[in-house]
Amino acid sequence: MMVGLGVSGYGGEEGLGYMAGMFHLFTHAMFKALLFLTAGSIIHAVHSNYMQDMGGLRKYLPITHITFLVAALAISGIPPFSGFFSKDEILAAAFHSNKLLFYTEYITAGITSFYIFRLYFTIFWGKETRYEHKPHEAPLNMTIPLIFLALASALAGFIPFHDLVSSDMRPFDTNTDLMIALPSVLIGLLGIAGAWILYKKENDIPQRITALLGGLYSATYHKFYIDEIYLFVTKKILFNLVARPIAWFDRHIVDGFMMGMGTVTVKASEKIRKLQSGELQQYAFVYVAGVILFVLTFIYYLGE
């Protein structure tokens, strides 16, 4: 989704959107890589991929906790972390070229900060899970990359991208427009606040909201059934309705025809074989009959 946000800026006026898109791809690389590495560190600690097996991990994984927080703030576009700067430039580009895109990006920014902080609060705060093995912080070879990427996620926003990337080799003249930046940060904070209320302490509000949303929730839960559609197309249509009939057709019709030719040849030769029986009387009969036939034919034609 965040990459979509970055790419959507391409159309912006006079290459501003392009520059902003590249900038965002750059900062996104930092914090998204960091998020995946922290995920690895967490999975390494609790031996599970599922969030229901996690909770209260801030006490056990301090370095992972802080670096995750940095990445989460960066992806939510909170200043001064890198995501704020790049997202701001995309928004600025979108504001001048396409208002629909602009508001979509506002909403998306809110959802982003909400989901990432839901993750953060559930994993590092939330319920006090009892762990069979006490989780422990990852070794140095895993935490050093985390710290490095956290620094990059925090500071990459200060790189003057608008001087470095442009379509005509001239730097862009950009400055942060408060009218765009302020609502964007507020929306981000709103998302974080929402996540805080719902997930910081274990409570039953999420369940009640789930019940309220009904079908929309289950559609979202199943990723809008896109995987199911793919599976349906491959398994049901391609496998069962295309590949299987083709395999059958090949074995029974195409090959059946070839085998049939062989069978017909065998059958025909069985019949023809009887002509050469070795019985002298039969040969004599065929011979005499043939002679008579020829003679009659000659007489008939010569008599004309």
Add this chain to the structure above:
Amino acid sequence: MNILSLFVLVPVLTVVGIMFTGGLKGTRIVAVVGMGIQLLLAAWLVFYYLAVKGSGDLNEMILVSDYTWFPSLNIRYTVGVDGISVSLIALTAVVIFAGVFASWGMDYLPREFFITLILLATGVFGFFISLDLFTLFLFYELAVIPMYLLIGIWGSGPKEMAAMKLTLMLMGGSALLLVGLLGLYFYSAPDGGAFTFNILELAKVHMPSGAQRFFFPLTFVGFGVLGALFPFHTWSPDGHASAPTAVSMLHAGVLMKLGAYGCFRVAIFLMPEAASEMAWIFIILTSISVVYGAFGAIMQKDLKYINAYSSVSHVGLILFALLMMNKTAVNGAILQMISHGLMTALFFALIGMIYGRTHTRNIYEMGGLMKVMPFLGVMYLLGGLASLGLPGFSGFVAEMTIFFGAFQHLDLFHRAATILVVSSIVVTAVYVLRAVGIFMLGQIKNKEHLKLQDAKWHEKLSTITLMIGIIGIGVFPLWLSDTILGSLQPFMDRLSAYLH
């Protein structure tokens, strides 16, 4: 003594040598030495060819020599090679070398097995060096006949039926082919004079278009049967499934290319007018081959059936590219011959090795084999990735070239056919990854399989030889593609001379 004749002489001498040995050990050593010399000879030929071309030789064929065989009919033993046949000779030498190592443990009648196998290779080498259609046809038959014995005696499953079916269908093709070749012969002297079977002479003659229209389909289908042209491909799944490992390797790897090479060198090159007129029929048939073969492979349970159908699809692509009749596509077709030859030989070698351990080829009876035989598993996966056209492997180079060439046609028919054929890449990915997922990955299904050993040294040697070729072409495609391109000019000249 012409140096090219050594390519026939060395295998024949190897066969004679094997006759004087006894037991598996002596036999295979003689076979390895013979085929090793053949491989060195092929390597020398490649370098010699590049050197000669590098020094500015403009002849269409090099190392040409000519002996009269039957003067009354002007049948000659004429040999010569260009870049295309040089690359195919190198391919054959690699595959037969790997094939000998893949049959290292052949315990049933080893002497007879290696004699027949190498006799088959003799036919293939002879075919690729021949410039005389009669000699060419003779070697072609020499390559097809031993197949009957090899499958019928050393095969598995319903081997007698498979051997019979394969031989009869290929013989049916030969019958059509013979008519086509005789047609070429009897139209070879329009102004009187001696008839000739010589390809280079025939290329100078303009065969009447009426005759071309009659003889082209006979020749193309005749060779096409061996190239698994739809609907004459059904010998392939049964034949490959029943054949012993080295025979499947050689057959899918090299013999099917004989068909494609013949379609190119004889049918299209010598009868270009009819070829371009009738191309649409065969483009439809080969497009069906490509897509249909790929879909046929999806639902198979037997590893050899998967790869047999995959060969139908890939060799169909070669014929498809030849019919596009432009330089890029034909270059791609030849690249695909080499690439598919190496890939499919690797697949059949690996399947033979896996079958030798698990005694089953049904993918549903295996699982998790990657854990017990990592070397074979990784090789199979790499072969699969090459087959689905991953960059870095030869399959990508060949397929991309073909699709580029095919897309150079601007009309709707060619475009539609090309798009259809390109879609088969996705299907290829499905059947390759499905098989790997079921029998290589996941949990070990059969407890007995835990005791299995990974590849032995001769198996590693066999598969690595082929893998070097695949990656070599994938990473350095230009030397091969330039070798081929250099030899395509006469073909293009002839096409443009007769078509415009």
